[in-house]
Amino acid sequence: MTIQQAVARGSGRSAPEADRSAGTQPAPMVAFEGIGKRFGPAGDGGFTALADIDLTVARGAITGIIGRSGAGKSTLIRLVNGLEKATTGKVVVDGVEVGGLGEDGLRGLRRQIGMIFQHFNLLSSRTAFDNVALPLEIAGIDKKAIKAKVGPLLDLVGLGDKAGRYPSELSGGQKQRVGIARALATDPKLLLSDEATSALDPETTQSILELLKRINAELNLTVLLITHEMEVVKTIASHVAVIDAGRIVEAGRTFDVYANPQHETTRTLLASALHLPEWLRNSIKQVPSEGDRVLVRLVFFGETAFKPLTARLVSELGSDVNILAGGIEEIGGEPFGSLVVSYSADPAVVARANQFYAETGLTTEVLGYVA
């Protein structure tokens, strides 16, 4: 530990830059501490949007907050740049408490935080170039410096040849690329993404996610994103928090949460990312009736990924195992396989299967029952 670090620690203040170079646990980029948010009048007339939120966003990582619409994720992300104010608790961004800032301080902070939006929020009266220039104009940067800055940013997002186009002349994906370039214009240390891919088709979504991943790696930019799509979290987020009805119900490394979901909401969100056939998804029941089959997701990772466990399961249960969906993907850089199978919901069969899972250490999850 250098003297500088020792001094910083001794004074009780975080020293993020020094920490990172030393490779020790750096202070988080964002910390939510005991956050609560109520809208409307106090008492029964109001609405509790967020309650008891404690969450940290790791420096340099991509963190996803996933939840259904109305879960409070939009409110949560807006606390970071002060577009919303917490009713209780505090939000600390890079060592600065957001709630303690006045209007001027808040504007200064916002210039260090980029934000992209679901509906892009580009000015229709400005070209791509001038949209990217807007935050620089707002910050009072002179014209020459703006010109030098905007060109490379448009190149970075792959729109170098579209500088003179108006938003109405661009596709959804291109608009979001302009939005990303605009968010990066003031060299922010944190990028907030508010459902940035929700209005885009799957292919465009992937290309935008790739871009965010690249920016995160090349610029070492911390990214906090909110989404309702597990696919988005799985593709780029190394850490995830699941929010439901204003509370964080589960948080951790994306891989861990994905492999072993603990909360009902997480499971539901995961199920939507399993790519089950439509007819199957619609026919899942939570309570079995006579002659039904049980639907189970088998998860393979780490050690279990390399053993021929599926074949052994089939021989253990007889030939009565249907494979319905499956695939191998990479989550947070680790291979991860999942297989959805169904077999008789007969108690004897289920007992044999469960014993097999216990013996082999296979991670499983009962998705429901089908006829």
Place this chain on the structure above:
Amino acid sequence: MSLDMLISLMSKSLGQTLQMVAIAGLLGSLIGLPIGIFLATSGKGELFPAPVVNRILGLIVNAARSTPFIIMVVAIIPFTRFVTGTSIGTNAAIVPLTIATIPFFARLVEAAIREIDKGLVEAARAMGATPMQIVFKVLLAEARPSLMAALTMTMVSLIGYSAMVGAVGGGGLGDLGIRYGYQRFMPEMMLAVVVVLIVLVQLVQSAGDALARSFDKRNRKN
């Protein structure tokens, strides 16, 4: 009446109409614009929150707009005399025309600004923009096509209003039509006045539309 006389009467009246419409339109819009912006941005939780002032200003604007123009012309004669030193003539007529333009244009400006997607304001706030920067760089810039349309509508209405100020000796085309066409039974004069007014309104409307279109980048296609 000789053609020469008709033309000379006509050109004098057209000049008076243009003078009244141009000056009242310019002054009324200049004063109405900030009022309209304020009406659109001073509600609860908006850029310049002042809900009480907003409501009072809204009431005044409504009162002014619901007063029939000819009554306003007569009612504000003391004010007109205070401003121009006289209560009759073309210059005097400009005062009530301006007063009537302010609330009319302000409401149109308010509507044009409210039309703008709230997401754009949020994006600008997220960039660290001040409320004034949001007004000038986002609201006014994005509302430009609608503001141009509002200005056109205001000018066309003013041409109509200006026909009524003959009541206080304001002159203009409307006055000419009433005095010669109606009171002296000269249908050809009435017809000429109406034709000139139609052409004038068409010109203003076409010019306004063209300008609004050139400002509008919302529906450009590849």
